Amino acid sequence: MDSIIHVLTLKPVLVGLHLGFAILGIDLLVWVVGEAIADGGNDKRMKFAAFAGAVSFIMSWIIGGYYYVKFYGKLVKPIILKSTAPWAHGVFMEAKEHIFLFIVPLALTVLFITLLGREEIKKNNLRRPLVILASLTAGLGLLIGLMGYIISASARWG
Amino acid sequence: MMINKLNKTQLVYASAVGAIAAVIFAVAVTIIAEESPGFKASLVSVAGHHWTTKSIFTALVYLLVAKYVYWFTNEHKSKSVVQALAALISFAILGSAVIFLYFVWHYLK
Numbered sequence: 001m002d003s004i005i006h007v008l009t010l011k012p013v014l015v016g017l018h019l020g021f022a023i024l025g026i027d028l029l030v031w032v033v034g035e036a037i038a039d040g041g042n043d044k045r046m047k048f049a050a051f052a053g054a055v056s057f058i059m060s061w062i063i064g065g066y067y068y069v070k071f072y073g074k075l076v077k078p079i080i081l082k083s084t085a086p087w088a089h090g091v092f093m094e095a096k097e098h099i100f101l102f103i104v105p106l107a108l109t110v111l112f113i114t115l116l117g118r119e120e121i122k123k124n125n126l127r128r129p130l131v132i133l134a135s136l137t138a139g140l141g142l143l144i145g146l147m148g149y150i151i152s153a154s155a156r157w158g
Numbered sequence: 159m160m161i162n163k164l165n166k167t168q169l170v171y172a173s174a175v176g177a178i179a180a181v182i183f184a185v186a187v188t189i190i191a192e193e194s195p196g197f198k199a200s201l202v203s204v205a206g207h208h209w210t211t212k213s214i215f216t217a218l219v220y221l222l223v224a225k226y227v228y229w230f231t232n233e234h235k236s237k238s239v240v241q242a243l244a245a246l247i248s249f250a251i252l253g254s255a256v257i258f259l260y261f262v263w264h265y266l267k
Contacts, residue, residue, distance in 0.1 A: 091265050
């Protein structure tokens with residue numbers, strides 16, 4: 001058990017898990033958008049995708065937060081600030097870490113809409129808001145991912 | 159199952175309002191902490207790191223507002239739910255833009 005925890009808290013593993021769960025969350029929300037637009041199949045698939053998407057974003061938040069608090073400030077931030085791209089921290093890291101604060105409430109709201117089921121979603125005119133909100137949450141996830149790439153690149157090659 | 163006993167439309171409305179509150183809180187606490195070193199230090203004193211405190215408080219704002227709206231406001235019909243979701247979408251876009259542009263300004267000043 002100790003060795004599993006040790007491996008899971010290695011820096012590259014933390015970054016990989018943070019990114020992996022974020023990508024999974026984005027893909028699952030895109031799946032929700034597809035289910036809502038196609039309006040076919042059963043409700044369980046859409047609910048599963050929304051539930052798993054919310055869980056993935058929560059995991060990305062916790063793992064990314066642990067890495068950020070424990071390692072980023074001490075080890076990565078000084079490198080970026082001394083690099084040719086200090087704005088990678090000053091703009092992109094600061095924006096990323098604060099926009100992420102409200103991604104999970106957005107993903108949970110998407111989940112709660114899907115729990116209504118297709119018939120209730122249609123009856124309550126919620127199909128369009130669901131598509132837009134799920135797309136927005138996935139889109140913000142992609143933007144945050146792009147910011148993460150900029151930050152990593154500046155630490156490696158700046 | 160417990161989820162079947164919930165008023166699911168009211169839950170969506172409550173979550174949307176809670177999420178709007180979370181967006182507003184996240185934007186406000188971010189900017190205030192950057193402009194006030196004393197406030198930022200007080201955030202650090204709560205949970206050891208300012209970001210951890212902001213995360214916890216944002217989550218609490220979402221949960222408490224959503225819970226209050228779900229339990230203590232009148233049942234909301236579909237038109238209000240659509241409006242709440244439209245407002246959430248607008249606030250999320252605006253909140254993200256404000257945060258990004260604030261840090262661009264903050265870096266350049």
